[in-house]
Amino acid sequence: MKREVVVIGLGLIGGSIALGIRKEHDVKMIGFDINEDQVRMAVSLGIIDEKAHSLKTAVATADLIVLAVPVAASEKLLTDMLSFTFKEGAIITDVGSTKQTICAKAKELQNKVSFVGGHPMAGSHKSGVSAAKVHLFENAFYVFTPDEVTSPQVMDTLKDWLKGTKATFLEMSPEKHDEITGAISHFPHIIAASLVHHVETEEDRNPTVTRLAAGGFRDITRIASSSPEMWRDILLQNQSSLLRLLDTWDLEMQKVRSLLESSDSEGIFSYFEQAKHFREKLPERKKGAIPAFYDLFVDVPDHPGAISDVTSILAQSDISLTNIRILETREDIMGVLRLSFRSEEDREQAKEQLGLHTFESYTL
Numbered sequence: 594m595k596r597e598v599v600v601i602g603l604g605l606i607g608g609s610i611a612l613g614i615r616k617e618h619d620v621k622m623i624g625f626d627i628n629e630d631q632v633r634m635a636v637s638l639g640i641i642d643e644k645a646h647s648l649k650t651a652v653a654t655a656d657l658i659v660l661a662v663p664v665a666a667s668e669k670l671l672t673d674m675l676s677f678t679f680k681e682g683a684i685i686t687d688v689g690s691t692k693q694t695i696c697a698k699a700k701e702l703q704n705k706v707s708f709v710g711g712h713p714m715a716g717s718h719k720s721g722v723s724a725a726k727v728h729l730f731e732n733a734f735y736v737f738t739p740d741e742v743t744s745p746q747v748m749d750t751l752k753d754w755l756k757g758t759k760a761t762f763l764e765m766s767p768e769k770h771d772e773i774t775g776a777i778s779h780f781p782h783i784i785a786a787s788l789v790h791h792v793e794t795e796e797d798r799n800p801t802v803t804r805l806a807a808g809g810f811r812d813i814t815r816i817a818s819s820s821p822e823m824w825r826d827i828l829l830q831n832q833s834s835l836l837r838l839l840d841t842w843d844l845e846m847q848k849v850r851s852l853l854e855s856s857d858s859e860g861i862f863s864y865f866e867q868a869k870h871f872r873e874k875l876p877e878r879k880k881g882a883i884p885a886f887y888d889l890f891v892d893v894p895d896h897p898g899a900i901s902d903v904t905s906i907l908a909q910s911d912i913s914l915t916n917i918r919i920l921e922t923r924e925d926i927m928g929v930l931r932l933s934f935r936s937e938e939d940r941e942q943a944k945e946q947l948g949l950h951t952f953e954s955y956t957l
């Protein structure tokens with residue numbers, strides 16, 4: 594009999610985790626989602642074998658249960674599970690971007706089943722199972738938040754289940770997790786959304802502002818296209834860290850204001866210089882707060898056929914693209930193509946091949 598895995602929430606992350614598990618384990622993959630379209634899509638993409646008609650029944654025989662729903666829904670599902678029965682030795686884990694509330698709630702299940710909080714720290718602004726990828730977490734950090742009752746055997750079993758994600762596992766307390774992700778993930782999402790609102794306000798004075806909003810603005814606000822439901826829940830569950838970060842952010846902005854008010858040329862230069870140094874010291878190959886995909890930017894002349902020239906070169910070299918996007922940043926002169934690859938190796942190879950055909954390309 595095959596072992597059974599139940600994934601609750603068949604979206605970007607649930608789908609990618611299911612694919613990662615399937616890569617290394619021959620299991621019966623059962624999916625559950627309140628959105629029937631996502632369930633149908635997950636079946637047709639071969640991500641799950643079948644849908645769970647009743648969550649309670651599916652969970653009762655599962656060896657592994659993965660909660661991959663927005664964090665408030667995870668908290669609610671854990672409450673529902675207080676009346677469920679579980680197979681002996683079963684493990685529940687979640688993938689939520691916050692850990693304290695969920696882990697505290699899961700403690701109530703402690704006498705029935707093992708729970709280990711988890712957070713694969715890579716993703717995308719895209720939602721839904723159609724965006725799921727087996728490589729999504731490759732090289733990313735995957736944080737676990739075991740507690741004092743979690744046995745080493747449970748941790749080993751869970752890591753074995755998830756080894757197909759090719760992520761780097763690490764452990765920390767739920768409190769530390771929320772403090773750190775508050776600073777490097779949750780707060781930046783607030784800033785991205787605020788920047789978009791800021792420009793929207795500016796539109797009243799300057800109606801062309803959105804048409805001209807290009808390069809830098811688009812880069813820094815990509816994550817403002819993420820799921821509002823997911824981010825509402827994250828903010829509410831990491832309220833105290835985020836309120837503290839809003840205070841320190843106010844101080845940061847006051848620092849910039851005073852440099853500008855005093856026309857402190859040297860101070861303004863070193864403000865940017867120090868940020869550049871710190872940014873460049875961040876580990877490049879790891880996923881996480883920094884690019885979730887291996888992107889390459891290619892300058893393309895504005896003439897018909899230029900894009901197909903680029904894709905043909907890649908096809909001839911057997912390099913697969915995971916995404917291609919035209920960035921309208923340099924109207925009428927030169928366009929920029931953003932090509933996304935599955936791995937660093939594919940990106941390097943693409944850069945080399947395009948270079949041989951006089952296409953200039955660069956990474957950010």
Ligand SMILES: NC(=O)c1ccc[n+]([C@@H]2O[C@H](COP(=O)([O-])OP(=O)(O)OC[C@H]3O[C@@H](n4cnc5c(N)ncnc54)[C@H](O)[C@@H]3O)[C@@H](O)[C@H]2O)c1
Nearest residue numbers: 602604605606626627628662663664689690716717720721
């Ligand atoms: N998107 C990211 O970049 C990212 C990265 C790491 C972790 N996470 C975390 O992963 C979780 C899922 O995020 P996602 O990006 O996959 O979202 P998603 O919107 O792609 O998928 C979530 C799915 O959960 C389903 N769902 C919602 N409530 C449910 C319920 N009560 N029962 C069953 N299904 C339910 C939705 O219908 C949807 O299909 C969130 O907790 C998020 O914090 C997200």
Ligand SMILES: O=C(O)C(=O)C[C@]1(C(=O)O)C=C[C@@H](O)C=C1
Nearest residue numbers: 690715716717718778881882885
């Ligand atoms: O790349 C993105 O779009 C993301 O926002 C991914 C991101 C992040 O902030 O890095 C978002 C939330 C998750 O909990 C983990 C990863």
